[in-house]
Structure formats: structure tokens, C-alpha cells
Amino acid sequence: MGNKLKGKDLIKLGFPKNNSINIALGQINRYRKREAKERILEEAKEVLLAPEKFQGNAIWGKVAEGLVKPVEVKMHQLKNTRVPFSIYGENEIDEQAKYQLYDVLKLPIAVQGALMPDAHYGYGLPIGGVLATDNAVIPYGVGVDIGCRMCLTVYPIPVSFLKGKQHQFENILKDHTKFGMYETHSKKHDNEIFYRDEFTEIPLIKRLKDKAYKQLGTSGSGNHFVEFGTVAITENNNEFGLQTGEYIGVLSHSGSRGLGANIAKHYTYLATKQCHLPKNVQHLAWLDLNTHDGQEYWQAMNLAGDYAKACHDDIHSRIAKLIGSKPVAKIENHHNFAWKENVNGKECIVHRKGATPAKKKELGIIPGSMTAPGFIVRGLGNSASLQSASHGAGRKHSRRKCKEKFTKSDIKHQLKMNDVTLIGGGIDEAPMAYKDIKKVMANQQELVEVLGTFTPKIVRMDK
Numbered sequence: 074m075g076n077k078l079k080g081k082d083l084i085k086l087g088f089p090k091n092n093s094i095n096i097a098l099g100q101i102n103r104y105r106k107r108e109a110k111e112r113i114l115e116e117a118k119e120v121l122l123a124p125e126k127f128q129g130n131a132i133w134g135k136v137a138e139g140l141v142k143p144v145e146v147k148m149h150q151l152k153n154t155r156v157p158f159s160i161y162g163e164n165e166i167d168e169q170a171k172y173q174l175y176d177v178l179k180l181p182i183a184v185q186g187a188l189m190p191d192a193h194y195g196y197g198l199p200i201g202g203v204l205a206t207d208n209a210v211i212p213y214g215v216g217v218d219i220g221c222r223m224c225l226t227v228y229p230i231p232v233s234f235l236k237g238k239q240h241q242f243e244n245i246l247k248d249h250t251k252f253g254m255y256e257t258h259s260k261k262h263d264n265e266i267f268y269r270d271e272f273t274e275i276p277l278i279k280r281l282k283d284k285a286y287k288q289l290g291t292s293g294s295g296n297h298f299v300e301f302g303t304v305a306i307t308e309n310n311n312e313f314g315l316q317t318g319e320y321i322g323v324l325s326h327s328g329s330r331g332l333g334a335n336i337a338k339h340y341t342y343l344a345t346k347q348c349h350l351p352k353n354v355q356h357l358a359w360l361d362l363n364t365h366d367g368q369e370y371w372q373a374m375n376l377a378g379d380y381a382k383a384c385h386d387d388i389h390s391r392i393a394k395l396i397g398s399k400p401v402a403k404i405e406n407h408h409n410f411a412w413k414e415n416v417n418g419k420e421c422i423v424h425r426k427g428a429t430p431a432k433k434k435e436l437g438i439i440p441g442s443m444t445a446p447g448f449i450v451r452g453l454g455n456s457a458s459l460q461s462a463s464h465g466a467g468r469k470h471s472r473r474k475c476k477e478k479f480t481k482s483d484i485k486h487q488l489k490m491n492d493v494t495l496i497g498g499g500i501d502e503a504p505m506a507y508k509d510i511k512k513v514m515a516n517q518q519e520l521v522e523v524l525g526t527f528t529p530k531i532v533r534m535d536k
């Protein structure tokens with residue numbers, strides 16, 4: 074059978090001749106018609122090939138039995154429930170992100186999936202999406218910015234110190250952090266990562282070494298940031314040696330710069346060539362881990378993750394020296410990465426794209442926005458979420474929408490109300506672009522417990 078179903082195939086499925094699939098499509102927003110049609114045809118094809126698999130399935134099971142006419146099929150019901158999944162804060166997540174998850178779950182390599190409460194549309198896997206696969210890795214399931222991460226360091230300095238030295242702290246961020254897509258340091262920052270075998274053994278990585286050297290410790294663009302803020306510890310926590318109280322903290326958000334972006338591009342190209350997926354799910358192309366390319370991507374991805382960590386370490390140690398203090402705690406995690414983890418007794422590849430690992434007792438930091446608090450959390454090891462939590466509040470408005478909706482003075486007003494100083498930052502990164510972090514946290518109480526907060530006070534971004 075070809076890719077597309079013919080009318081006679083649909084009739085075999087129990088679709089009455091006059092009640093063609095177009096009637097069902099008539100209910101769907103006409104801008105999305107083509108995409109919806111492809112989706113329905115794909116689903117219908119699966120039912121046709123193996124109706125027995127769909128017996129219990131809410132909608133397609135009934136279609137297979139001839140009990141439901143396609144006119145009753147609504148887009149949001151096009152789930153395939155053969156692969157288990159969970160969605161946290163379902164009412165707050167846009168439908169597009171859910172459809173993406175349903176598509177992901179149809180991949181033959183899919184084992185389990187989840188959407189975190191900050192989820193929104195992304196290429197391939199939604200941002201805030203978690204996916205366990207069987208011995209295969211999806212480069213776009215990891216994300217283009219491999220190892221994008223948060224790092225919070227906490228200093229035993231009273232908060233009043235920040236108020237008294239506002240300009241000095243602002244100047245530290247102005248003069249000692251580097252932003253911009255192509256920004257490099259004038260001097261190479263050496264690091265043990267550059268002595269790793271990948272830099273000599275993998276030709277692509279070898280070519281990227283020089284640039285990676287120069288970009289180490291820079292932050293890039295978009296919503297990457299370095300900021301000073303106040304840390305309030307609300308629960309005594311011996312794991313990271315902090316008593317309840319207020320401290321000064323530094324929070325950074327960035328990834329693996331050009332190194333990770335080039336790795337993602339190269340291996341996505343190889344995966345796409347190997348997988349031959351339909352156009353609408355092309356971004357989900359995977360690499361089998363038993364192949365040379367799969368193994369090489371795994372090595373390269375891990376290198377990019379370690380490089381991203383080294384970038385944050387470089388930023389934080391520079392700032393620690395400048396403020397003349399040593400951190401008493403450091404909390405950090407990748408939120409764009411894949412790990413080998415045990416899922417229901419089987420080793421799987423767990424992709425987290427815009428999701429924080431939240432294994433039992435694992436610490437994490439989930440930011441809100443530049444004018445809303447972030448939360449220091451401890452994972453509860455929830456297996457339905459694949460031991461994950463949100464990586465932030467998540468976008469409510471796209472970058473384009475922000476430019477239509479907000480003005481510079483709206484941002485100024487928001488910053489003033491929250492007593493935050495911003496250095497750089499464009500309208501597309503307005504704090505109002507993000508969902509309400511308190512709601513997001515309320516929707517993930519089964520996933521993490523809160524130990525404290527981080528409230529930004531001086532924020533540095535690109536532009």
C-alpha cells in the first residue's frame with residue numbers, strides 16, 4: 074500500500090461512502106486542514122493494517138468496529154494509546170504540543186512519553202517533552218542546543234550586601250559575561266575538556282575545536298542569561314548544607330554554543346537520510362545505537378553536554394572570584410539531553426527536551442522569568458513522568474507575538490514593579506512571554522518538592 078489511503082480503503086474501514094473523510098475535516102480549522110488530513114490518514118492506515126491492536130482505543134477502536142463515523146473524530150482525540158504517556162497540567166498546554174506527543178508515540182522505537190506542565194510546540198518533540206526509546210536516539214529529541222542547562226550557585230553573603238553594591242554587581246555582569254550568537258573571548262579559555270579523545274578522533278569535532286575554545290564561557294543569545302538574585306531557603310537541607318535563610322545567588326542559562334549546534338545539525342542530517350519518515354514527522358528521525366553513526370552521536374552529544382557544563386563552570390568561577398566568595402551550594406542540570414535510564418526494568422534512552430531530571434532526591438532549579446521567582450526543587454522520582462519535571466514556566470507567547478503585543482515601556486514597568494535591573498534583553502524576551510510559574514509548580518507537585526526560591530535582581534541577556 075502507498076503512503077496515502079484511497080477511498081476504497083476508507084470504505085473497508087467502515088467509513089460510509091458519502092460521509093467521506095473531508096466531512097470530518099470540515100470541522101477542523103481550515104488553516105490546519107492539510108496537516109490534519111495527513112494525521113487522520115496515517116491513523117486510519119494503522120487501523121486498517123491491524124484493527125485488533127485498536128480494540129480498547131477510545132476512538133479508533135470504535136472506528137475499527139464500524140461504530141463511529143469519522144465525522145465524530147476530533148483532532149485532540151487522535152491519541153494512540155499503545156505507548157503509555159502522561160501529561161501534567163493538561164489544561165494549560167496548547168493542543169499542538171499534544172498532537173506532537175501523539176505523533177512521537179507512534180514511532181516504533183517509542184517506549185513511554187510525557188509532557189511537562191511548561192510544554193509547548195517545538196521541532197519534533199515538543200519543548201517540555203520527555204520520551205523513552207528503545208536503543209535509539211533522536212537528535213531533535215535532545216534539541217539543537219545540546220546540554221542547554223541551568224546552574225545556580227549560592228553564596229554565604231547577606232542579601233543587604235547586594236543592595237549596597239548594586240553598581241558593582243551590575244558592572245560584573247556588563248564587563249565579565251559575554252553574550253551574542255557569534256561572541257567569543259579574545260583569549261582562549263583552556264579547559265580539560267579540550268584534551269578529550271573526541272577532539273582528535275571524530276573529524277567533525279576536530280573541525281569545531283578552535284571555535285569551541287574561543288566560545289568557552291560565553292552565553293550566546295535568545296533567552297540565555299546570567300543573573301544575580303536572592304536565594305530563600307525555606308527548608309533546612311543538609312544535602313547541600315544550607316540552613317533556612319536568605320543568600321545571594323547567581324543563576325545562568327545557556328548551552329553548548331556552536332559546538333552543540335553543529336553536532337545537532339550533522340547527525341540530524343544523517344538520521345533524516347536513514348529514516349525516511351513522512352514530512353510532517355521528519356524531525357523525529359533517529360539513529361540506532363547499534364550503528365556507527367548512533368554511537369558517534371552519543372559520544373558527541375556527551376561531549377557537548379560536558380562542554381556546556383564547562384561553560385557554566387567558567388562563568389560561575391569568574392563571578393565567584395569577582396565577588397570574593399566561594400559558593401556553598403551548586404545546583405545544575407541539563408534540560409536538553411538524553412540519558413541511559415532504567416524504565417520499568419529495561420534500559421532505555423530517555424530524551425528530555427526542555428525538561429529537568431527529577432530522580433528521587435535529585436536537586437534542580439526551575440526558573441520562572443526575570444520578574445518571577447524560580448524554585449529550588451528535589452525530585453520525587455515519579456515514574457509516570459519518566460522522573461522528570463518542567464525546566465521553567467514555558468512560553469505563553471511566541472517571540473513574534475511578543476513583538477506585536479508588548480512595548481519597551483511595558484517591560485520597563487514590569488521590571489520596576491519587581492525591582493529588577495535588566496542589562497540587554499529584547500521585546501521577544503519580555504518577562505510577560507512566560508506562563509505563570511506558580512501554576513506550573515502547582516501542576517507538578519507529584520514530580521518535585523520545593524526547598525526554596527531564587528528571585529532575580531540583576532539580569533544580563535543578549536542585545
Ligand SMILES: Nc1nc2c(ncn2[C@@H]2O[C@H](COP(=O)(O)O)[C@@H](O)[C@H]2O)c(=O)[nH]1
Nearest residue numbers: 296298427440441442443465466467468529
Ligand atoms: N530567571 C529567569 N528565567 C527566565 C528568563 N527568561 C526565561 N526564563 C525561564 O527559563 C526557561 C528557559 O526556557 P528554554 O526553553 O529557553 O530553555 C523559560 O521557560 C522561563 O521559565 C530570565 O530572564 N530569567
Ligand SMILES: [Mn+2]
Nearest residue numbers: 221222326408
Ligand atoms: Mn534552555
Ligand SMILES: [Mn+2]
Nearest residue numbers: 218221327328
Ligand atoms: Mn539554550
